[in-house]
Amino acid sequence: MERVMEQATLKLRVNDDRGPVEGIYGAGEHSLAGIFAMQGALMRVERNVEVYGEEEPAEYLYQVVSGAVRTYKVLQDGRRQIGAFHLPGDIFGLEADEVHAFSAEAVSDCTLRIARRASIMALATRDGDLATELWQRTAEAFRRAQEHMLLLGRKNAEERVASFLLRMAARTATGQAIELPMSRQDIADYLGLTIETVSRTLTILENRAAIELPSSRRIFVRSRSSLQQLNA
Amino acid sequence: MERVMEQATLKLRVNDDRGPVEGIYGAGEHSLAGIFAMQGALMRVERNVEVYGEEEPAEYLYQVVSGAVRTYKVLQDGRRQIGAFHLPGDIFGLEADEVHAFSAEAVSDCTLRIARRASIMALATRDGDLATELWQRTAEAFRRAQEHMLLLGRKNAEERVASFLLRMAARTATGQAIELPMSRQDIADYLGLTIETVSRTLTILENRAAIELPSSRRIFVRSRSSLQQLNA
DNA sequence: CGGGATATTGATTGATTTCAATGTGAGTGG
């Protein structure tokens, strides 16, 4: 398999804008969301630009403000597995090691909030609650990874696509109209399929009246139950 | 796919044996290994017996003393994905939630050391170092999961089996002679393949003189480089 | 020396990939 991914020129802008950030962990002094809200510098990343690369020293933790980010690993020959998409509110870069375990790229033009890992580490050593939150958030990422392994190892194409759609729908206001920030190639690399199989499977689901495809980036869930049936 | 897994009767024995446990985190008062060594009760679990089930309240953290444990998820129809094998020294059950995110079973007769999650949580809230260690260990599990997603999503059968063998060999004293604690079915469910494909692939690797198969549970790595070539 | 579980091997099928062509849509410049 070959694929060439054009790389836009890097354009970073870091400023001191501050704004409210909500999160399930509250926004106190000793919560990650709080730290991001208080001390997080804003950073803009253009579509397809790398946020960090595998093996690079992990200098920051990141929170998505707007846009979407993919974290992934690649084989030498270019085969790529996307482990997760990070949407607004999500925190990523939690690998805890000194070095990133995988790469992160902007799926669309993004605004991120960044916080120095070193300062968070320093705080965490003194503050058990913060350290516990780092743990819990990482554990949550691990839980999702385990779920995704089940999908990649044991589900067929229809089940994979259905799972994906349900997961995306769950993150949407209405839970019906999905606005996809990512391309078919991204979806394919997330689901461990080819772009053609993703496309075909979406068509099948449309013919079955489970979904509607008004445009390639917009999907309506017509029959949640038929998707759930496939969610095994 | 159908599969019946006979379930041996549960036999637990908890005692107060204490012994030394080494680990990369040291064995002080404030390290997990230390806590296990000081306060960990021993527990014996027979082959194929469940240690804990998905959705069960997470009461303990576990460390393997001897034997091997598999953690996995299953679909309603029985399709199973093993996320990891835990060998002596490994700590598992770190999901951090109140409830287990997946199930754990003994691959072979096992001795485990268990520590109450609640007491560790309590300690962690006061001790940043311990909380940080919990984080780091979970992050390590997450890193491995990401690696495994790449295998499940993007590698072919030969690459999967080669990766598995290299990983097992790395955990062996000599790095040459592998003594497998798990069945072909376990390997298949770990690699997202069928038992037949695992078997065939091992035979292919043997014919290629990359490995030797003196018995089904014993494998010699003859040519590490040919396996590494497949490790992409 | 059975006997049941586990593993290997063979033949065939089938889901997904690969290769190839066509379609669609957004942005650009005339």
Next chain:
DNA sequence: CCACTCACATTGAAATCAATCAATATCCCG
């Protein structure tokens, strides 16, 4: 406003890798 282009997506036909179905073979363990 319309052609043109380029990236992206869909659709079709053929090939392929792994799954399935089926038959031994081997290994424990009583």
